[in-house]
Amino acid sequence: MEKERGILFVLSGPSGVGKGTVCKALRAQKLDIQYSVSATTRQPREGEQHGVEYFFKTKEEFLRMIENKELLEWAEYVGNYYGTPIEYVNQTLDEGKDVILEIEVQGALQVKNIFPEGVFIFLTPPSLAELRNRIVGRGTETEDIVNNRMTVAKEEIELMQHYHYSVVNDEIESACNRIKAIITTEHCRVDRVRPKYQRILGADE
Numbered sequence: 001m002e003k004e005r006g007i008l009f010v011l012s013g014p015s016g017v018g019k020g021t022v023c024k025a026l027r028a029q030k031l032d033i034q035y036s037v038s039a040t041t042r043q044p045r046e047g048e049q050h051g052v053e054y055f056f057k058t059k060e061e062f063l064r065m066i067e068n069k070e071l072l073e074w075a076e077y078v079g080n081y082y083g084t085p086i087e088y089v090n091q092t093l094d095e096g097k098d099v100i101l102e103i104e105v106q107g108a109l110q111v112k113n114i115f116p117e118g119v120f121i122f123l124t125p126p127s128l129a130e131l132r133n134r135i136v137g138r139g140t141e142t143e144d145i146v147n148n149r150m151t152v153a154k155e156e157i158e159l160m161q162h163y164h165y166s167v168v169n170d171e172i173e174s175a176c177n178r179i180k181a182i183i184t185t186e187h188c189r190v191d192r193v194r195p196k197y198q199r200i201l202g203a204d205e
C-alpha cells in the first residue's frame, strides 16, 4: 500500500528568539521527526561538524547548488548563505517521515510558496525587551548590529500572519511542549487522515 507522505514543519522567527536553542532541546527528546541539515557558507564554529550542524560549503559550491536547483530555499543572512538541500526533504517526506526545518524568515516564506501544505510555526519572543536581552546576552553582536537586528525583528514579527501557529518562547520546555502539541494536532487533522481511512474502507477485508 502507498505510504502517507510525511509532514513538513518549518520553525522560524527573528534572530535571537531562540530557534536554535528550542530545536536543540526538541532533538534531545528523540521525537519521531527528522531534522534537515542546511548548507551554509559560514565558517564552522568550534565543535561543529560537516554534515551534523551544517554542510559547510565555499561560496562557489553554494552558488553551484543554487544553479543546479539543489536547494528548496536559500537566503543570505549576515553576509553568509544558508539553504535547505531539497533532495533530503523530498526523499524523507516520501518515506512517510516528518521533517522539520529551522530557518530564518525569508527562507520560510519561500518554502511556503513551494510547500503550502507544510506547517509553519513562528517562534515569538515574550517581549521586544526580552528579545533585545537575548541578542545582547549572546554577546556576539555590537550595539549597532543589535539595533539593526531589532529593526529587522519588528518587520519579521509583522510577517507572522503568513504562518499557521505562533509559539511564545518564554521557557524552553514550555515552547517545546507547544511545538510537540502542534505536531500531534497536525497528525489528527481530518484532511490528513481521511485519505488513509477512505483506503481502509475501500479495501477488501
Ligand SMILES: Nc1nc2c(ncn2[C@@H]2O[C@H](COP(=O)(O)OP(=O)(O)O)[C@@H](O)[C@H]2O)c(=O)[nH]1
Pocket (backbone or CB within 6 Å): 015, 016, 019, 020, 038, 039, 042, 073, 074, 075, 077, 082, 083, 084, 102, 103, 104, 105, 106, 107, 108
Ligand atoms: N533560510 C535559511 N535559513 C537558515 C538555514 N539554516 C539555518 N538558517 C538560519 O540562519 C540563521 C543563522 O544561523 P547560524 O549561523 O547557525 O547562527 P545562530 O544565529 O546562532 O542560529 C538562523 O536564523 C538559522 O535559523 C537554511 O537552510 N535556510
Ligand SMILES: Nc1ncnc2c1ncn2[C@@H]1O[C@H](COP(=O)(O)OP(=O)(O)O)[C@@H](O)[C@H]1O
Pocket (backbone or CB within 6 Å): 013, 014, 015, 016, 017, 018, 019, 020, 021, 022, 134, 135, 137, 138, 169, 170, 171, 172
Ligand atoms: N526560553 C529562553 N529563555 C531564555 N533565554 C533563551 C531562551 N531561548 C533561547 N535563549 C537564549 O537566547 C539567545 C538566542 O538563542 P538562539 O537559539 O541562538 O536564537 P536564534 O537561533 O533564534 O537566533 C541564546 O543566548 C539562548 O541561550
